[in-house]
Amino acid sequence: EPEVTQTPSHQVTQMGQEVILRCVPISNHLYFYWYRQILGQKVEFLVSFYNNEISEKSEIFDDQFSVERPDGSNFTLKIRSTKLEDSAMYFCASGKDTYNSPLHFGNGTRLTVT
């Protein structure tokens, strides 16, 4: 069964550095999402992406964050200048269409900012 693939599984970075989290969604999916889960807290919606543009974003998704689908297969989340509070598990998800098909989540990237 096709899977959503995220790399790396764990990334450690220093405060102020830029990080790019990578995701390969399922190939025929059209809707893409990033979620994050800070340790001990709820999974939170960050951003949704469709037709090569952001559809919705949460209050968390400020100017430090950006998303891109550079080549039709990868879907990336960039954090320009990481802060300690960006440490979290980041999940990518993709969906084929609307309510008839479920979201498929990747295994996540654990980002640790030191």
Added chain:
Amino acid sequence: AQSVTQLGSHVSVSEGALVLLRCNYSSSVPPYLFWYVQYPNQGLQLLLKYTSAATLVKGINGFEAEFKKSETSFHLTKPSAHMSDAAEYFCAVSAPGGGTSYGKLTFGQGTILTVHP
């Protein structure tokens, strides 16, 4: 605005016993409701979903959930727990709508299910 509350961050049951994981939601529009499961070091896997059809929804691995509008609840049950059910379970809500609205999920805080022999 939508929100989800899962009662009980940890639930422990014996193998073969009934599993009941509680979820209450708040939504200003008729909701779509979901249960996801997360096994260690894995992503979130959909167990079942309610999208305004039958109120009793059957999912994978013998789980089911009932949508009760009057109680704003969507509790997850399984008649007989198995050791392999040990995982973290998340209830989530989204709003009907076009485009990416369906996948914009609001999650509960999760319930860790422990199954002991």
